[in-house]
């Protein structure tokens with residue numbers, strides 16, 4: 001067994017708090033399980049700006065490229081508002097450099113979580129957002145600001161749409177075989193191109209039912225009838241917005257992990273939320289998003305579904321026992337939730 005190489009990017013504000021929790025759970029679940037790993041903790045985001053003058057220092061990128069997986073907590077915050085190099089630029093740069101074009105953001109309301117959901121769910125809620133991550137308006141050029149106007153460009157090539165569409169349909173084949181393309185094809189040319197290409201690729205997957213929704217209506221359906229979705233396939237900006245909305249119907253943004261992957265090379269695992277400056281330093285950040293990102297990493301980058309399942313079962317038991325942070329209405333702090341998860345892992349052995 002080779003030793004897994006993991007680059008660790010703790011980032012800013014609550015980033016280091018939840019990363020510490022995630023790494024403690026990793027250590028607990030790996031103990032005596034024939035999973036050896038090395039951690040490479042590197043500056044990134046605001047911490048990269050402060051230490052190296054760059055949100056993605058060259059050494060950090062090199063470490064990520066040479067690793068088997070990257071764990072990221074969260075970056076950004078008011079400290080770097082208006083800075084010439086923002087933490088967010090580092091995040092976009094690492095996604096681009098590692099070619100992480102597919103971002104998988106799950107929305108699953110487990111029986112244990114249902115009590116925290118702000119909506120009444122008649123059908124089970126279990127869908128994934130497959131978000132295109134390295135193109136669209138985040139990266140399109142020209143991009144400029146003058147005295148009179150600012151310009152962003154939403155641009156997609158056929159190839160960029162094709163490859164993310166295949167990720168979405170392959171994922172649907174392993175799930176309930178339903179894909180919903182979310183777009184704004186009643187207005188945007190890029191969305192019209194998505195519809196054309198996705199419809200072509202859909203014919204290669206006759207077992208998968210395929211439909212479309214405009215993004216405004218989709219944002220309503222996520223609240224009104226989230227049980228209808230299996231795979232939501234969408235472009236970069238819509239996926240960003242809809243994934244925070246989808247997170248909240250599970251109870252809290254602070255519980256949702258994600259995976260970002262390319263065709264080869266390391267994948268990156270991170271909570272979908274940001275650095276939560278409003279609660280940083282209070283010790284009350286919800287660690288579940290980070291802990292579940294560790295579980296996603298074990299299953300997807302290291303073929304250790306067994307360890308991933310142990311983490312998820314222990315998380316669920318912790319939720320059932322109502323040991324949760326204030327974002328879920330609880331009174332536990334980050335350390336107490338983390339300790340409960342670790343105790344559940346140990347007791348399950």
Ligand code: NAD
Pocket residue numbers: 018073074075076077078088091253254255270271272273274275276277278279284285286287289327
């Ligand atoms: P945010 O996601 O940081 O916070 C939104 C709200 O959710 C806040 O009230 C926060 O306290 C709460 N929240 C988020 N995560 C939580 C957790 N684990 N536990 C408990 N509560 C949690 O969004 P924001 O405030 O708009 O952005 C703050 C900074 O984070 C910005 O600089 C933004 O650019 C950055 N950001 C980074 C990432 C990333 O690193 N991937 C993602 C989103 C935003």
Ligand code: IPM
Pocket residue numbers: 076088091092240272273274
């Ligand atoms: C996310 C974040 C990032 C994004 C920001 C911080 C650049 O909101 O990962 O969801 O918009 O992709």
Ligand code: MN
Pocket residue numbers: 240241244272
């Ligand atoms: Mn976001």
